[in-house]
Amino acid sequence: MDIYVVLKLVWAGLLCVLLIGLGLMVGMDMGVGTLLRFVGRTDGERRTALNIIGPHWDGNQVWFILGGGAIFAAFPTLYATSFSVFYVVMILLLFSMILRPVAFEYRSKVDARLWRASWDWVFLLSGFLPMFVYGAAFGNILQGVGYHFNWTGQYFQDGSFLAYLLNPFAILCGLMAVSLSVMQGGVMLMIRSDNPIHDRARRYASRAGVLAVVLFLAGGVWVRGIRGFVLEQGDPAMPANPMQGQHVSMQVGAWLNNYAAHPALWLLPVMGVVSMLAGVALVLANRPRVAWWTGLGAWVGTIGTVAASMFPFFMPSTTRPDQSLTIWNSSASQYGLTCMLAVATIFVPLILCYTSWCYYVMRGKVHTADIIKDTHSY
Amino acid sequence: MDLINPAVVDLSRFQFALTALYHFMFVPLTLGLTFMLAAMETVYVVTGKQIYKDMALFWGKLFGINFALGVATGLTMEFEFGTNWSMYSRFFGDMFGTPLAIEGLMAFFMESTFVGLMFFGWDRLSKPGHLAITYLVALGSNLSALWILVANASMNMPNGAHFDPETLRMTFDSFVGVVFNPDAQAKFVHTSVAGYVAASMFVMGISAFYLLRKQHREFAARSFRMAALFGIFSTVAVITLGDVLGRLDYEHQPTKIAAIEGLWHTSKPPYEPWIVAALPNDAKQESSYEIGVPFVLTPLITHSFDTPITGMIELEEAAAPRIASGITAVSALRRYEENHQAADLELFRAHQDDMGFGLLATRHAPNQDVTAIEPEQLQNVIEQTKPDILPNVFVTFWSFRLMVFLGMFFFVLFAMASYLSLKNQLERNRLFLKLCMWSIPLPVLATEFGWITAEAGRQPWTVFDRLPTFMSASTHGVSYMLFSLAGFTVLYSIFIAVELYLMFKFARLGPEAHAPHDDHADPAHLSVVAH
Structure with missing residues (x-):
């Protein structure tokens, strides 16, 4: 196989890893944010919940930033087009995201009821909304997006943002992502807190897990009736230019074609469902540490299922299907992908090592009594 | 050629400038304070004197308030290239995305992961262990600045990439060319050291406030001296590197240097x-x-x-043949895209270095299509395009001067501060202490003027000599832009109000309130606060 094709595939794979890391790590912190008002009834309890993720949320958030950076570097055309096409949604996501670091740092610095209550609502918003948008984005690209390019490579949008916010399938996908994030957040709270937070977190985590399974299966059935896209013609080694070189057709149910061609791919959705169910069982059995790892399985299964359905598409175009963005036509150059691969090979393992070490240093339960005494905490 | 609505381009530029300038109010302090915290903690670890730990803890708390906004507003920047500068991102992303992604992988991850341990790990790590973490945060934030400025330098001096007619974008061809871009190296040192100046002024000014009130005197005197010495060395470095940058602009961006100096004629x-x-x-x-x-x-x-x-009028004249050649290049490129004839490609290759100037002529071409200019219209289009190669001289000229004047003022101020501090004569010079206090925001202002000089001076290009700004934006409607701009304005105004409130509150409380024995968070009171 052409080396350029291999690089494109490797980077598409790495992008999946980043999206999984984002869902798992950022999703977990956002789940805690969403649950904050529900697992914590008193200020001390809420501060306990915040301080459980306090030392790590900033590092975890880099998964999100790196997700953006990696798409920019490895698939610049995808970055340029998708961020612009989803403008209003992206800006809303951004607004809720930038409120979060501020909320962490500022909430407990002033001892006033209204002040802290306001920031608690900010945590709810900035936990729920980004994960919802994250899931809804997958819902939208599965249905295709209206856009085309002119000869210079400038994109033009052929649809309204309202359609991307308010369509039922996207809402389903958005709620699915929120469910997974709430589950993971609840599991993390269980690992590092005592009662009463522990038991409340357990209740929400198990419910969210059940909801995630139901939504995942419903989405799977729904996809059969959705218009999918088929790459009829297009050389994987083509120069990365979306303006020419592809022929794409649209068919209802086409997103299941890859599964028909390669039945082994069914393992991915199965893995997702099994992980979610196992997670619920483990949460109910008070085994949150193992449940944390099944949460990883749930995200691998979910993102993997979407990737397997859409391969090799990233963001199909409904108005000019031939200009749909695929792994082949939206990547960086061979040189750029090679450089980035070298850098990633060095730093990704390093990041995983020191992130794990930080969790190790800060291990153990967080007690409400200690938090109230400590002025350095959130 | 479907030009973007000029109002949308202007609004996109305004939004980018607003968010970048806002982001850059917090970054310089982060860059410098991390190293000052590391220096304080080093003295603590070496001498074991508690006062240096108190210093690290107190300035660390103010650092944290500032850091949160730096991180939050940085998120905007990472998104904005995609959301508002789609054409730019597609055209230049192959190269430009790389330093941004490396920034995340190498620097931002390290800084963000360890900053949690820096705040929360005091009791969980050994003294040298915690010190190492503080240094890693400082290293991370400065490496982060390095990669961002490597990316920025590539817009001003696009080394390490060439235009590829097959993909219609700049193709990345030399990692070394990008990283060792001389503009990047000089910019990195100039900008990060400007951050050290800002941090020095911050610590010095707040210390001066305590000295004026005769509070925390030993703490304040030690902090003041450390900041004054750090400040004078940093200011000298800023000025030196500023000179290097000026020389690089003279060699590579003659329009920028001519505008900076207000030089209309050679x-x-x-x-x-x-x-x-x-x-x-x-x-x-x-x-x-x-x-x-x-x-x-x-x-x-x-x-x-x-x-x-060379003066600006002469630079305009010299651009005329490049505009003509660029129009040929764009026309040949378009024919090649449609018919794939080798002859068109050959013609394009002969003129490709001037393609950006051809694109620049788009606004003045009939129907805004440079590929359909009649021979008798050509001269007229060239004449109209010529003045477009210059940046806004008034803005570039004055932002540069304000930056330079402030830099000279800092030099004098830090020199006097170091002298008075070493002679132990600070508390007698109350007027000088007041001056130090009121100067706290000035270095941040100077770095903002620096950004305006560099980026307004780069106009009319996003990628210098390659891609005009008016073609780089996303094709949004005005209403989209107004929506995002209104949101940013509201959010950022709230943020700055809260930030200043907390900064004043904790600066007034001073270091003593920070020590564990002086705990004002009463548990009984807190449980009343909740719900």
């Missing part, structure tokens, strides 16, 4: 004065009320006494 060495103040008029292409110091400009810019510096 200079006459050695007499040519350095203009201290003037009122440049962009429309008339002349300046009034010029006040200059003779014999300074030539050695300042060229480091020689006899080399002339």
